[in-house]
Amino acid sequence: MTNPEQMDEQSTPDTQQADNLTTDELNTDEAVTVNGGDPAETGSATDKTTSELAELKDKYLRLYADFENFRRRTAKEKLDMINSANEGLLKSLIPVIDDFERAKQSMDSTDDITAVKEGVDLIYTKFTKTLESKGLKPMVSKGEPFDADLHESITQFPAPSPDLKGKVIDEVEKGYYLNDKVIRFAKVIVGN
Numbered sequence: 488m489t490n491p492e493q494m495d496e497q498s499t500p501d502t503q504q505a506d507n508l509t510t511d512e513l514n515t516d517e518a519v520t521v522n523g524g525d526p527a528e529t530g531s532a533t534d535k536t537t538s539e540l541a542e543l544k545d546k547y548l549r550l551y552a553d554f555e556n557f558r559r560r561t562a563k564e565k566l567d568m569i570n571s572a573n574e575g576l577l578k579s580l581i582p583v584i585d586d587f588e589r590a591k592q593s594m595d596s597t598d599d600i601t602a603v604k605e606g607v608d609l610i611y612t613k614f615t616k617t618l619e620s621k622g623l624k625p626m627v628s629k630g631e632p633f634d635a636d637l638h639e640s641i642t643q644f645p646a647p648s649p650d651l652k653g654k655v656i657d658e659v660e661k662g663y664y665l666n667d668k669v670i671r672f673a674k675v676i677v678g679n
Contacts, residue, residue, distance in 0.1 A: 575621070580614075582613075582617075583610060583613055586606075587610055589606075590610060625662070626661060626662035629656075629675075630654060630655060637669060638655065638673050641676060642676055644677075644678065655678075658674070659675065660674035
């Protein structure tokens with residue numbers, strides 16, 4: 488194994504070695520060669536790298552712009568959908584409103600209470616059928632076991648019979664499902 492200092496002493500002063508760490512200024516006509524490459528190849532490689540970088544930057548900017556446009560468009564569509572979500576329901580309720588207006592007019596002009604009552608019952612049936620066709624279902628609570636996921640207990644009374652203990656005795660306000668999701672909890676009285 489040889490010592491590096493000994494190798495420097497053995498080298499002859501007549502031989503000049505290339506010094507890669509010189510600080511001499513380069514002539515502007517000279518091209519710097521890297522790893523023994525041809526100066527023409529080095530220039531085209533940097534041009535190629537620069538053009539690839541510009542191309543990738545352009546692709547990135549276009550992709551970012553497309554994403555921003557997509558985000559804005561979906562936000563606008565979502566807002567439009569929210570604003571017009573009830574349109575179908577409201578269109579189907581307009582005939583029920585018309586029936587109510589006719590019933591009000593007939594109430595003012597007639598003295599027959601049974602006919603008015605029948606008319607209101609028909610309108611109520613039409614109204615509930617319309618809501619059911621849109622997915623609204625009433626909740627059956629009376630006599631069912633109390634369930635905190637479906638019911639809201641207003642108060643507790645002593646159960647009239649032992650089998651009604653922990654069950655719904657009375658329903659103060661009906662609960663409703665919309666497509667199997669609770670949209671209003673039933674307000675109930677629970678047997679204690």
